[in-house]
Amino acid sequence: MSGRQDTLFRYLAMLQLIPRAPHYRATTTLQALLEERGFKVELRSIQRDLEKMSAHFPLLCDRSQRPYRWSFDREFKSNLPALDTATALTLVLAEQYLSGLLPQIAIDQLSGQFEAARKYLDGINDNRLAHWSRFVKAIPNGKALIPVLIEHDTWQIVTDALLNRYALDVEYRSRSKDEHKAFTLHPLGIVARHSMSYLLATVNGYDDVRQFALHRILSITPSEQPYRAQPEFCVDDYISTGAFGYPLDEQSVQLKARIRPEVAWLLSETPLSDVQRLTDEPDEQGWCWLEAEVPNDQQTQWWIQGFGSAIDVVEPQSWREAIHRQAREVLGGEA
Structure with missing residues (x-):
């Protein structure tokens, strides 16, 4: 490919990466995204290219902070390339x-x-x-709540910090105590869970990974503190530990329960875990038997409680007691 053709394709790729106002993308983010597409170019060259293209396209540049941020005019309509x-x-x-x-x-x-x-x-x-x-629709499993609102600058800065590996100074509203705290965060990942999005990060000088709901970030700026990387960190591995299932401990448990045939049918098609055993036919009382190795977390308990009387937990005993206790509290509240 000639140098002129390479420049042309780089220009096209860059135009595809620029959002419409009021959303912006920093030149550092554009540089990283271009590298993912095979274009290695210096930051100054990107800025120079954008200045040139702004003479021919309705590009807007936010120069109020560095790195500069770019967007298309809100009314600009174009598809690069055309859709199929x-x-x-x-x-x-x-x-x-x-x-x-x-x-x-x-x-x-x-x-x-x-x-x-x-x-x-x-x-x-x-x-x-x-x-x-x-004729085809996609719906989430279970009740979908309306997603919480996240400030535009919060989303932009967090994703840019994650991509370009720099620390963030934030003011955060704690859910448990409803108080504001100041942290220096070192971003490691983002997880969208149901109607909320969470930043995974280490805090200040500590190494343990914590979760921060993006909508509870009250203020956010790039930090002057050096970024503390964790090269071995993997979001998939972190989730697999049960971090988002409200774990009670790190050990899995052997779930044993009597279940109604309709639940058994569901679990025969979509198993509760990789290690699961179901009886084929219900007993004289209309129950099937379930055994499965599951995480010891509240998320699984909540899933069980959603079936009400259609699932009768036998083991673990602590789960059975917790579920029965909550049922008694509900009945007591109605009395």
């Missing part, structure tokens, strides 16, 4: 599913692409695939 039917269909279905999972700020950043995909499909009459979204 399969891509447009994927975007429409993704919007339906992600709207209840991702923070609104992230959905807003994709809104232009979602809108373009819908218009593309609406404009096609002779392509049966274009009408696929009328």
Whole structure:
């Protein structure tokens, strides 16, 4: 590929990465994203390229802080490159599913692409695939709560810090004590869970990983403290330890329970764990038998309680007692 062609493709890639106002992307973020796409270019060259392209495209530059942040004018409409039917269909279905999972700020950043995909499909009459979204829907498992609102600057700065590996000074509202605390955070990952998004980070000079709900961050700025990396950290490994299941301890437990046939049917198709055993037929009292190795966490207990009297826990004894105690408290509250 000639140098001129390489520059052209880099320009096209850069234009695709720039969001519409009021959302911005810092030049450092653009540099990292371009490198992921195979374009290695200095930060000064990116800034110079953007200045050149602003003479031909409605680009806006926020110079109030460094690194500079760039966006397209809010009214600018373009698709680079043009959509195809399969891509447009994927975007429409993704919007339906992600709207209840991702923070609104992230959905807003994709809104232009979602809108373009819908218009593309609406404009096609002779392509049966274009009408696929009328017959296929994606819904989350269980009750989906309305996602909490996250400040635009919080989302932008956190994602940029995670990508470019720098520390953050934040003021954070504690949920348990409803008090404000100041921390220096060293970002390690982001997890979207149900209607909330969490920053995984170490705090100040400590090495243990903690979770911070993004909507509880009251103020956030890049820190002058050096970033404390953890090269071995893996988000998947962290989640697999049960960190988001409200663990009671690090050990798994052997769940033994009587379950109604309708629950047994569900678990025969979608097992509770990799280690599970079910009886095929109900006993004389209409119960099937379940044994499964599960995490010792509150999340699993809440899942069991959601079935009410259709699941009767036999072991662990501590789970059985906890579930019965909560049932008595509910009945006592009604009395």
